[in-house]
Amino acid sequence: MTVIGTVGLPGSGKGEAAEVARELGVPVVTMGDVIRRECRDRGLDPASHHGEIAQALREEDGPAAIAERSLPLIEERLADEGTDTVLVDGLRSDVELDAFRDRFGDDFHLLSIEAPFEVRRERITDRGRDDTEDGESLRERDERELGFGMGEAMERADVTIENTDTLERFRRRIRTVFDEGPEAVR
Numbered sequence: 001m002t003v004i005g006t007v008g009l010p011g012s013g014k015g016e017a018a019e020v021a022r023e024l025g026v027p028v029v030t031m032g033d034v035i036r037r038e039c040r041d042r043g044l045d046p047a048s049h050h051g052e053i054a055q056a057l058r059e060e061d062g063p064a065a066i067a068e069r070s071l072p073l074i075e076e077r078l079a080d081e082g083t084d085t086v087l088v089d090g091l092r093s094d095v096e097l098d099a100f101r102d103r104f105g106d107d108f109h110l111l112s113i114e115a116p117f118e119v120r121r122e123r124i125t126d127r128g129r130d131d132t133e134d135g136e137s138l139r140e141r142d143e144r145e146l147g148f149g150m151g152e153a154m155e156r157a158d159v160t161i162e163n164t165d166t167l168e169r170f171r172r173r174i175r176t177v178f179d180e181g182p183e184a185v186r
């Protein structure tokens with residue numbers, strides 16, 4: 001059993017990594033989905049309340065609330081026949097990392113995906129999706145994510161992948177993670 005988590009600031013390439021996983025048949029559990037579902041349960045539009053609900057969940061149930069809600073989703077996927085690897089898209093903090101380590105021990109591997117601010121800003125603009133979420137600038141989103149403890153999680157990652165080269169090279173490195181294991185790209 002292998003659970004691979006990704007951590008990275010907005011626009012770093014987590015979505016692309018998840019796409020590579022799906023192409024390889026590796027199931028993906030997206031922590032953002034936990035939040036979107038919670039928005040809908042509360043009758044709110046995820047597009048405009050995502051950040052607010054992420055914060056509310058942490059205030060109500062503690063800083064590991066979203067990680068804990070994603071644990072059963074991961075375990076369901078691991079129970080699927082023929083599946084022994086799952087990707088968890090988008091950890092936000094060291095507290096979440098602790099929650100996954102407590103549950104999966106050494107079977108959990110954290111991948112930090114990193115790219116400089118200007119590179120991420122350009123990619124997000126090119127992506128066509130609005131630069132902002134809830135009207136926030138990229139700088140503000142970075143600050144909010146780092147405020148959750150994302151920097152600490154990135155520092156504790158098992159493997160760091162710099163996503164500053166071409167998309168094809170990045171995708172190839174991510175494929176190597178799944179084909180040969182996280183140690184192979186160290």
Ligand SMILES: Nc1ncnc2c1ncn2[C@@H]1O[C@H](COP(=O)(O)OP(=O)(O)OP(=O)(O)O)[C@@H](O)[C@H]1O
Nearest residue numbers: 010011012013014015016123124127165166167170
């Ligand atoms: N190496 C690369 N070269 C060019 N474009 C890239 C590269 N890596 C990612 N991109 C593009 O940059 C954009 C941002 O990447 P992606 O959506 O994977 O980031 P993310 O970490 O999931 O961001 P968010 O947290 O905001 O969802 C996407 O359009 C993606 O295709």
